[in-house]
Amino acid sequence: MPLIVMLSWPAIVAFMFSRMDRQTALVWALLAGYLFLPPAFVIDLPAVPGVNKHMMAALAAGFMVFMTRDNLAPKAGPPAMGWMITALIMVNLIAPVFTAATNGDPLIEGQTYRPGLSISFTIAETIRVCCEILPFILGFALLWDARGLRVLMRTMVLGLLIYSFFMLVEVRLSPQMNVWIYGYFQHDFMQTVRYGGFRPIVFLEHPLWVASLTVLSVMAAGVIAREKPDTRNISITLYLIVMLLLCRSAGVLIQALVTLPLLILVKPATITRVALIIAVASFLYPVLRSASLFPLEGIVELANSISPERGHSLEFRFVNEEQLLQRAMERPYFGWGGEARSLFLDPDSGELAVIPDGLWVIWMGAYGIFGYSAHFLLLLMPIVVLGGALRKRRDALPPEALLLSALAMMLAVNLLDLIPNATITPLTYLFAGAVLGNARRLASETGTQQVETPGRATPVHAGLPTIL
Numbered sequence: 001m002p003l004i005v006m007l008s009w010p011a012i013v014a015f016m017f018s019r020m021d022r023q024t025a026l027v028w029a030l031l032a033g034y035l036f037l038p039p040a041f042v043i044d045l046p047a048v049p050g051v052n053k054h055m056m057a058a059l060a061a062g063f064m065v066f067m068t069r070d071n072l073a074p075k076a077g078p079p080a081m082g083w084m085i086t087a088l089i090m091v092n093l094i095a096p097v098f099t100a101a102t103n104g105d106p107l108i109e110g111q112t113y114r115p116g117l118s119i120s121f122t123i124a125e126t127i128r129v130c131c132e133i134l135p136f137i138l139g140f141a142l143l144w145d146a147r148g149l150r151v152l153m154r155t156m157v158l159g160l161l162i163y164s165f166f167m168l169v170e171v172r173l174s175p176q177m178n179v180w181i182y183g184y185f186q187h188d189f190m191q192t193v194r195y196g197g198f199r200p201i202v203f204l205e206h207p208l209w210v211a212s213l214t215v216l217s218v219m220a221a222g223v224i225a226r227e228k229p230d231t232r233n234i235s236i237t238l239y240l241i242v243m244l245l246l247c248r249s250a251g252v253l254i255q256a257l258v259t260l261p262l263l264i265l266v267k268p269a270t271i272t273r274v275a276l277i278i279a280v281a282s283f284l285y286p287v288l289r290s291a292s293l294f295p296l297e298g299i300v301e302l303a304n305s306i307s308p309e310r311g312h313s314l315e316f317r318f319v320n321e322e323q324l325l326q327r328a329m330e331r332p333y334f335g336w337g338g339e340a341r342s343l344f345l346d347p348d349s350g351e352l353a354v355i356p357d358g359l360w361v362i363w364m365g366a367y368g369i370f371g372y373s374a375h376f377l378l379l380l381m382p383i384v385v386l387g388g389a390l391r392k393r394r395d396a397l398p399p400e401a402l403l404l405s406a407l408a409m410m411l412a413v414n415l416l417d418l419i420p421n422a423t424i425t426p427l428t429y430l431f432a433g434a435v436l437g438n439a440r441r442l443a444s445e446t447g448t449q450q451v452e453t454p455g456r457a458t459p460v461h462a463g464l465p466t467i468l
Helices: 002-019 022-036 053-067 083-101 119-142 146-173 177-182 207-227 231-246 250-265 268-283 285-290 296-306 308-328 359-392 401-416 426-444
Strands: 107-109 112-114
Touching (some): 002 053, 022 053, 022 119, 022 146, 022 426, 053 119, 053 426, 119 426, 146 177, 146 207, 146 231, 146 401, 207 250, 207 401, 250 268, 250 401, 268 285, 268 401, 285 359, 296 308, 308 359, 359 401
Antiparallel strands (some): 107 112
């Protein structure tokens, strides 16, 4: 069943593009693929990286955007991306070359053997990075105007409303959706048990992924309710807050308590400044961690006061981080590469001796400072650009400034979550691309409106959408 669904996804995405305008179809293609495609399932192909749900969603969406590029009436395109963003994309693509060049030696530790990196690693890793960055480029190219921004925010809310049905089933009956549909459970079942109940996991990799998605949707719903405070929008926001509580994750509750009042009460420029502070602090976390400037003991004590179990879990994460960071600093510039070379293995059994949780330490170990900076700055720079654009337009902010600043905050919260978790998804890159496109538009003061209309786009030439 998982293979059938994965192979059928391009046809499903093609159907979306035949029935929706390109902006709506793009967002739904990436969001629905992330929500419903089988997790922890990979289609292994020779000489290329295995295709998982994230890659399938991005490739299918990218292909259909390319196929429909001439099927619509001519319209104004997005503003220029900028040399710095272009340079960061290029650095991300060439980083695997440096990593492979500095990791040709095999690692032999006890009974374990990890081969050196070859040209095949460079090719596979470059393809993987292309698929990872593709939603960023698509978000910039299609969601750069006010309409695209609103489509993205509303679809996030609607997507979580649909997903909440499956979440409620799992909260009541235990996490079984993936077993019922795909025939396997994607993670450790004990990770779904918290505070005397079940945490939903549905079709994602971990319950924390569901919680992270839920808090982002709560933020989107909250700012929509601020824009139009009618009964429906307020009710949706309150309902999603209840769903967030049912996720039983202390981290996302803290995120919501901090960000939701900002989104509801303060000005767009202030929201963007706070988002920038959060994103920069997340980027600098490895530096603070290495220099012992991060209050680890205080955070553990606070967690212990809330729940000894959570405090022990957090302390375990910090210990793992310390070991992995020491390993990463043995090859600090370009990292260790893949094949678990950056991890500690038991010399006898070959099993993992430490568990990598935070994506920052995974990036640092695999790609080094060079690759880590390239990956993170590509996601951070759109918020920087937006801050400059809002300062330039502070005397005449456009109506969509509130939604745009909220999207920047959603991106910043997602980046903050990369410290304890690895919750980066195609949506993360889609957010970043949309923020950058709209920020460049505001900075250039063009404000060109999209000419596509909601509903089905009428093709100019016969093609795949017409056939479907």
